[in-house]
Each structure stands twice: as structure tokens, then as C-alpha cells.
Amino acid sequence: MYRDSKRLFWWTRMKRDIAEFVAKCDTCNRTKAERQRPAGLLKPLEIPMWKWEKITMDFIVGLPRTPKGNDSIWVIVDRLTKSAHFIPVNTRFDTAKLVEIYVQNILRLHGAPLSIVSDRGPQFTAKFWKSLHKAMDTKLDYSTAYHPQTDGQTERVNQLLEDLLRACVLTYGLNWEASLPFAEFSYNNSYQASIGMSPFQALYGRQCRTPLMWEEAGERQFYGPAMFIEAAENVTKVRENLKIAQSRQKSYADKCRRELTFDEGEFVYLKVSPLRGTKRFHTSGKLAPRYIGPFRIKRKVGNLAYELELPEHLSRVHPVFHISLEAVDLQDNLEHLECLVQILDRAEKGTRRTRILVCKVMWSNHSEREATWEKESELQEKYPHLFENE
Numbered sequence: 203m204y205r206d207s208k209r210l211f212w213w214t215r216m217k218r219d220i221a222e223f224v225a226k227c228d229t230c231n232r233t234k235a236e237r238q239r240p241a242g243l244l245k246p247l248e249i250p251m252w253k254w255e256k257i258t259m260d261f262i263v264g265l266p267r268t269p270k271g272n273d274s275i276w277v278i279v280d281r282l283t284k285s286a287h288f289i290p291v292n293t294r295f296d297t298a299k300l301v302e303i304y305v306q307n308i309l310r311l312h313g314a315p316l317s318i319v320s321d322r323g324p325q326f327t328a329k330f331w332k333s334l335h336k337a338m339d340t341k342l343d344y345s346t347a348y349h350p351q352t353d354g355q356t357e358r359v360n361q362l363l364e365d366l367l368r369a370c371v372l373t374y375g376l377n378w379e380a381s382l383p384f385a386e387f388s389y390n391n392s393y394q395a396s397i398g399m400s401p402f403q404a405l406y407g408r409q410c411r412t413p414l415m416w417e418e419a420g421e422r423q424f425y426g427p428a429m430f431i432e433a434a435e436n437v438t439k440v441r442e443n444l445k446i447a448q449s450r451q452k453s454y455a456d457k458c459r460r461e462l463t464f465d466e467g468e469f470v471y472l473k474v475s476p477l478r479g480t481k482r483f484h485t486s487g488k489l490a491p492r493y494i495g496p497f498r499i500k501r502k503v504g505n506l507a508y509e510l511e512l513p514e515h516l517s518r519v520h521p522v523f524h525i526s527l528e529a530v531d532l533q534d535n536l537e538h539l540e541c542l543v544q545i546l547d548r549a550e551k552g553t554r555r556t557r558i559l560v561c562k563v564m565w566s567n568h569s570e571r572e573a574t575w576e577k578e579s580e581l582q583e584k585y586p587h588l589f590e591n592e
Contacts, residue, residue, distance in 0.1 A: 217574065246452060247319070249444050250282040252437065253405055254312035257281060258319040259326075260356040262364065263293055268379040275382070276300075278308055279359050281319075282440060284394050285401035286359055288386045290379045297328040314338040319356075321345050322520055362389060396447035397440045404440050464508060469496035472510065472523060541566045542585050546573055 204220045213219075224230055250256040262275040272290040279286040289307050291300070318335065320326045322344050335342055363385060370381035390401045391410045402410040464470060471493035497510040500521070509522050547562040559578040564570050582589050 247281065249441055250280075250316075251441075253283050254280045254285075255282065255315055256317045256319070257308075257315045258356040260321060260360060261291075261293075261323065261325075262360050265378060266376050268377055270379060272379055275363065276303070277356055277359055277363065279356050280312075280401075280405070281355065282437070282444070283401050283404035284355075284397055285390050285405045286386065288363060288382050288389075290382055297325060297330045300325055301330065301334055314340055317341040317343055319343045319345070359389070396444060398443040399440070404436065407436050464499055464502075466499050466501055468499050470499060470508075470510070471495040472497060542581065542588065545581075545588060546570065548578070549575075551575075 203224060204217050207220060208216065248256075257278055257280055259276065259278045262277060263273070265273050265275065267273045268290070270290070272292050274291055274293050276289040276291050277286060278289070287307055289303060291303065295303075314335075316339075318340060320342070325331065326342070326344070332342065366385040366388060367378045367381065370385065371378055374381055387410075390405075391412065393400050394404075397404050400409070472495050473493055497512060500509045500511050503509055503522050507522050512519060512521050542563050543566050544564045545561050546564055549560055549562070550557045551560050552558045560575045561578050561581055562573050562575050563581065564573045
């Protein structure tokens, strides 16, 4: 817009005025794609102290119906050992049936966990499910709205399980439920780089016996106190490996992200997915606005989420959103500020009688091709530190 306008018009602070106008344009803020890195640095979940103390869960849905009538998989993963259970279920099961399955497959084997991380599916927000875990003193931690990265562990396990089942279906047909126990065995017995061993070994303290191990000379035998010492040392090793893995993952992830914070009372736009937003936010599909709002920030939730004041017609949408789904709304009393980054060149311009020293400068948020010529005298007043060595 600036390049097109400067061929026909000119006024003082022209570039800054145009930048402020575009930044405050409501239509532009709603429709334009974001060109910046996603907001919000990676915040890893706290590492548990013991096995199956803190777990995550999710559903894989949309699978072909099996002869037993199941069409989805309930994936439950331990956050410490990464061991998992894959349970075939039907999407029509009510909360009471899911609780029965949970007791048979998880509570019976591992006891009641301290916390469960899940999305806000209707199964996990039902009163019966909440009252059960309240009685067992289990904390239910829900992910923020439309941000599945909160439970990235289970999302990754879902991908691995789907790949395993695709391979089984190619060989054994569409009855994926018959192959599910073998997929669980394969996953739990596979080496995990984040913990430095397989989930089975992290859980039980030894490698799982398989046909590959039948010809080995033997296994170490532990009795009495030595068995408990070995188990405690194994957990310590797993926690140390997880700390290293989390630090490495955070350094990689933060390279592609940017830090951003908002204050209570500010107004922000909310990013809407074209597919999910069609019905959920009453927009119009593929050509719908990328953002809706602006909405006022009611309060900050944790380090990376905010609760918004949503209008009445969005009352069924959970009001807490991750910062990566939000964009600032520039009000009329705000200004667009640019900083001088580098002086690229100098020259003299003017008439025969009047000569003016000018500098070619590059500004923040702009490339070298967008450098502008400015009066040196004005630059010396605003940016004296750039001329200190002269």
C-alpha cells in the first residue's frame, strides 16, 4: 500500500501513518493470514514422580466398525514411563460404560492417578466422570479450547497407533480390533528416545521377553531389597532422561515461536479454523474470516492462556484460549512504532544552492529493499547513539 501511494502522494510521516492505518483496519485484522511466528513459548508439563501417577487420554474416532461393534480406540498413556493401553470402544458408549471400562483396564492395574490430562470432550466433562474422580481425589486437567498441543504426548501416540493399524489392516484385513493387542505390545516394547528405554522396561524394570530374547543366556535375578533399589534407580534414570528430552524439545520449539503477553482489559481477535469455525463460531466455511472479535481479556489463566469475555451467542464455547489463537487489537489511541536498525548509505540531495545530507536507513520489521531516505539531522536527534563514533 505504501509503495503504491508514494508514487502519487507525499506527506510527513507518510509511511508511519499508512502502517498505523493498516494495523487498525478491522477488515484486515479479521481476514489476513498471520505472517509471524506462532505466539507462546513451549511450556512442558511437570515430570511425574512415579509410574502411572499422572496420565493422559484421548480417543481415536472414525474407524471402521468391527464385528464386535467398536469404532474407536481409547488411548491412555502414562506421562512418566510412556507405557500405554489401547482400549477398543464405541462412540455411543455413555459415561457409565466408559467408567466401567476405565476401572477394569486402568484402576484395577495401576490404581487412581493424581491427575488426568484430556481434551474437553463430552465424555470427560460429564458430571458422572467428574464426581468419580473427585471421590478418588484425582485432578482433571483439561486442555485449552482448540489447542490439542496441550496433550501432545497422546496426540503423538495416536499417530504411531494409526500407523501400526494401517500396516496391520494391509496384511490382516479391516478387523483392526483383532490386531490392537499386538499393536499395544509393539508400542510398549519399542525403544523411546525421551526415556532412554522401552515403556515396558521403564514400567517393570526389565526387558519384555520376546522371541528375540529366547536364545539369550539369561536375565539378572533380583530378590528382596535389591529389587526395590533397582526399581527406584530406574525411575530416577527415566526422570533424568525426560528432563534432558524436554530441554532439547523446548530449545527446538522456541526457535519457531515468539514470546507474547497480554494484560487484563485488552482486546484481542480470536483465530478461527475454517473447518471448526463453520458451525462452532457461526462463520461461513472456507472464505470465512480468519479471526473474530475483538473480545476483552477477562483474566490470565496460567502462563499461556487467557479467558475472554465472549458474547451470548458463543456461550457454549469454552472461554479459555491459548495465546497462539489470539491477536492483538490496536485501538485508536495506540501508535505503530518502528526502530531504525542500520544506516546503509549516505548522500547529498537538493538544489545548487541548498544541499541536504540524507541517509538510507533500514527499519525494523522491513527488509533492505524497503529502506528509505531520511534527513540526517532528524536522525541525529532521534537516534544519537548511531552517530556517537563519528
